[in-house]
Amino acid sequence: MPDSDGYFGENIAATYDESTAEMSRPAVVEPAVDVLAELAGDGPALELGIGTGRIALPLAARGIAVHGIDMSRAMVDRLRAKPGGDAVEVTIGDFATTRAGDEFALVYLVFNTIDNLTTQDAQVDCFRNAAAQLRPGGCFVVEVGVPDLRRLPPGQSAVPFHISDTRWAFDTYDVATQAMSSNYVTIVDGRAEHWSIPFRYVWPAELDLMARLAGLRLRDRWEDWTREPFTSESGKHVSVWEKPAA
Template sequence: MPDEDGYFGEDIATDYDESSAAMFRPEAVDPVVDVLAGLAGAGPALEFGVGTGRIALPLAARGTPVHGIELSRAMADRLRAKPGGDAVDVTIGDFATTTAPGGPFAVVYLVFNTINNLTTQNAQVDCFRNAAAQLRPGGTLVIEVGVPDLRRLPPGQTAVPFRVDAEGWAFDTYDVATQAMSSHYVTIDDGKAEHWSIPFRYVWPAELDLMARLAGLRLRDRWEGWSRAPFTGESTGHVSVWEKPAA
């Protein structure tokens, strides 16, 4: 069960960077920072769900003032302990409703499926409204999120595996009636299995566009990824950029 840190408490924060090591490699980080730095210009930028600073720290190192909102104190503590951590101010709170100091912001962004951590449609709508309220005119909201992998579900099946190896396995489960999903991780250590899961709510690109419209934002760009490749019907994820109209 989650504690005051949500599903990212001390037990997860302790080795979060190691468990997501591939996402911390330069080839995964640099394209993200390139896009965000270009959108932010002189800044400032605001990250919803800043975590341990995977993107915020290198973005700040580029000279963009960065603020973060993070529910988990344990994750925020890891960020602050890193070199350059004092350059990123973090406000503890729910990013669907929490306001950060230092605004209005040139760009607000959520990466690595963070929008799915809000497990109701109402909370996701609130997130868009919260972002729009903290953007300056002409500013942008950027979201990186996967496209629901429902085409891999035959009738009667609810689970899709995405990792199987000698150290364990991982799979997603879907409820297509409610758009609820959970990611499950089973690790095997010395012959013993340990299970951990986290709930999400998957969301479609068109649904995100409607949330943006309700918040007064308009779609500017949608790419398959941070390289700005075109988004197609075969894309497994997207990076979408919505703009707040200039005053």
């Protein structure tokens, strides 16, 4: 069950970096930071759901002033304990509504974090919150997966994404409500433990409408941070919406 840190309390924060080590490889991080640094220019930049600083710290190392918003104190404590973490200003709160300023050149969400907002209303609020904190001409960037519903045969609601002798992981989907959850089963000394995190999956066209409601317009959409074209076969997208210049 969630606590004041949401679903990313101490029990998750303690092993989060290890469990996401694949996403922290330079080959994954550097292309993302390259794009974000280019969009930020002279900054400042704001990361929504900053977590332990996987992207924020290398972006700050480029000389860009990076701020963050996150509900989880446990995750932010990990960020602050890392080299350079004390230079990143973080506001504790719900990133759908919490404000850190109103003159950011860049606001961004990475690694499916938009899906952590489990209602459409909250996702719409997030776009409005991002737009309110952008200066004219600034950009809002979202990296998020495309729902993998084509793998669901009739009558099935779960899609496995990891199976080993000690760990099982699978996503469940409700196509009527767009609710989903990521579920993890770990086996230690013959005993199984299960934990689950709820999400709400969202389609690219739906995000575009949220952006329009917030006064933003689509500038770019790529398959990945390498700026490959987004196609019907893409498993995720990186989308850039721009706040019109005054």
